[in-house]
Amino acid sequence: MIKYIYADQLDNFPLLKDTMFKDRAGQFKVRHGWDVTVDENGYEIDEYDAMNPLYAIWEAPDGTHGGSIRVLPTVGPTMVNDHFSDLAGIKIISPVIWECTRFCISPRLTDGQSKVAASLILSGCELGVRFGLESSIGVVYSHTLPIYRRIGWIPDVIGTSGEEREEISVCLWPINAKVKANICRKSRIAPELVEYWFDQSFPDNAFTPVAIAA
Amino acid sequence: MxxxxxxxxxxxxxxxxxxxxxxxxxxxxxxxxxxxxxxxxxxxxxxxxxxxxxxxxxxxxxxxxxxxxxxxxxxxxxxxxxxxxxxxxxxxxxxxxxxxxxxxxxxxxxxxxxxxxxxxxxxxxxxxxxxxxxxxxxxxxxxxxxxxxxxxxxxxxxxxxxxTHTTDPIEGRELSPRELDVLKYLGIGLSRGKVAEVLEISEHTLRVYVDSARYKLGALNTTHAVAIALARGVIAV
CATH class of the missing domain: 3.30.450.80 (Transcription factor LuxR-like, autoinducer-binding domain)
Structure with missing residues (x-):
């Protein structure tokens, strides 16, 4: 299932934390060969992880990281604005747009990878629907764009750079209830499940009628 | 709404x-x-x-x-x-x-x-x-x-x-070329649909650009954003 966890709460989930940052090292440093830092623990961690981002993490049945995304608001520092604004010719700053980065899938997942990927996309979408956002922004490999299109989340590409397999795209994705319903249908994930994930991480204590009475 | x-x-x-x-x-x-x-x-x-x-x-x-x-x-x-x-x-x-x-x-x-x-x-x-x-x-x-x-x-x-005259909230948040384009075209009276067509972007992307420009300028609507940009001389129409 998906868990939403702020960076400052990750220590309460030691196995998830450990496997997430190691999986990120494997994906971004080893497999993609990106210029990212891996620390003495084998963790791929950058300055944005220090800004108390919100992670949506797929927890595998054995309690390890199955996949994750990292979310930050664009009214603060973001990776897209700091490093990729030249591609898009714009630094996008808006209270109703959040950035989604470090889309990572665990190599331990032997099957169901596409389900986890769809779940992560939906978990980001759900944040937007619940918190009144309009869009998300991120950078992806251009060759992964068909995955998003297939799943019903059509990105607007606002900038590209690089060649062939290395080409990257800065993308904007719309977020609203209709988009969510569409992705749910195409990925065969029940909207109730997506809402359940959110409600588990942001539990609703029900104030009325007298629930709060001491 | x-x-x-x-x-x-x-x-x-x-x-x-x-x-x-x-x-x-x-x-x-x-x-x-x-x-x-x-x-x-x-x-x-x-x-x-x-x-x-x-x-x-x-x-x-x-x-x-x-x-x-x-x-x-x-x-x-x-x-x-x-x-x-x-x-x-x-x-x-x-x-x-x-x-x-x-x-x-x-x-x-x-x-x-x-x-x-x-x-x-x-x-x-x-x-x-x-x-x-x-x-x-x-x-x-x-x-x-x-x-x-x-x-x-x-x-x-x-x-x-x-x-409260607090330091300019948009300091370091200059408008980007794409935002300037959008404001310029809107400023000369093109419709949103037309601006999107001219810039070859979707209406969703146009909306994002306008939102972002408005926020950087502290403008509460698009007309206001165009007016501020004109007054500051960052766009000319």
Whole structure:
């Protein structure tokens, strides 16, 4: 299932934390060969992880990281604005747009990878629907764009750079209830499940009628 | 829905002093039917800034009891950037529950929504509204209005920065070439559809560019954004 966890709460989930940052090292440093830092623990961690981002993490049945995304608001520092604004010719700053980065899938997942990927996309979408956002922004490999299109989340590409397999795209994705319903249908994930994930991480204590009475 | 947001932003647009800002709570009550509104910034031009419709007795009591230290809303807003639905915070301790009940006795609504705001120069602020509806009614209310409050809170903050002559909130946030293009074409009177066509972008992307330019300029609508950009000489039409 998906868990939403702020960076400052990750220590309460030691196995998830450990496997997430190691999986990120494997994906971004080893497999993609990106210029990212891996620390003495084998963790791929950058300055944005220090800004108390919100992670949506797929927890595998054995309690390890199955996949994750990292979310930050664009009214603060973001990776897209700091490093990729030249591609898009714009630094996008808006209270109703959040950035989604470090889309990572665990190599331990032997099957169901596409389900986890769809779940992560939906978990980001759900944040937007619940918190009144309009869009998300991120950078992806251009060759992964068909995955998003297939799943019903059509990105607007606002900038590209690089060649062939290395080409990257800065993308904007719309977020609203209709988009969510569409992705749910195409990925065969029940909207109730997506809402359940959110409600588990942001539990609703029900104030009325007298629930709060001491 | 969009009409309510426009009504409020139009009113906010004409607000330029600290006193004016405080009177906006009434407008918010009328347009969004909220019980109370509060805005608190830790440091605007060196001073804390508070604008709220709470009973002053509650504000005093809150301060006397140092409730800031146990208020789960404050703790949440300091660490998290997502808007906080009060009933989704941790009220499990006896102290926080009795604090909550006292707040209700002083006229604070049982349901509330607090939006943490981060300024570019390290200012932190919170914007909150509260309400007296039951849970299902409140959930529907949030579904309908969460987006508006996200914008209202941030634009209110920008106005507070301006009214207190706090360092230019858009410092270091120059308009990007794409935003300049959009404002320029809108400025010469092209429709949104036409601008999107000329720039070969979707209407969704156009909307994002306009939103971003508006936010950087502290403009509450597109016309205002074009006017500011013209006045500053960053675009010419």
């Amino acid at each position: 969009a009409r309510k947001l426009e009504t409020f932003l139009e009113r906010l647009d004409t607000t330029n002093t600290v006193d004016d800002l405080s009177s906006l709570a009434d407008v918010l009550r009328d347009t969004y039917d909220v019980k109370n509104m509060s805005y608190l910034a830790t440091n605007l031009n060196g001073l804390p800034f508070v604008s709220s419709t709470y009973d002053p007795k509650w504000a005093q009591h809150y301060e006397d009891q140092n409730y800031m230290l146990i208020d789960p809303v404050v703790r949440g807003a300091l660490l998290q950037f997502n808007p906080l639905d009060w009933k989704r915070l941790d009220w499990s301790s006896k102290r926080t529950r009795s604090f909550f009940n006292e707040a209700v006795d002083f006229g604070v609504g049982r349901q509330g929504y607090t939006i943490p705001i981060r300024g570019p120069n390290g200012q932190a602020a919170i914007f909150a509204i509260n309400h007296d509806s039951n849970d299902p009614g409140w959930d529907r209310y949030l579904e309908e209005n969460a987006h508006d409050f996200m914008l209202i809170s941030h634009y209110f903050h920008q106005k507070a920065l301006a009214a």
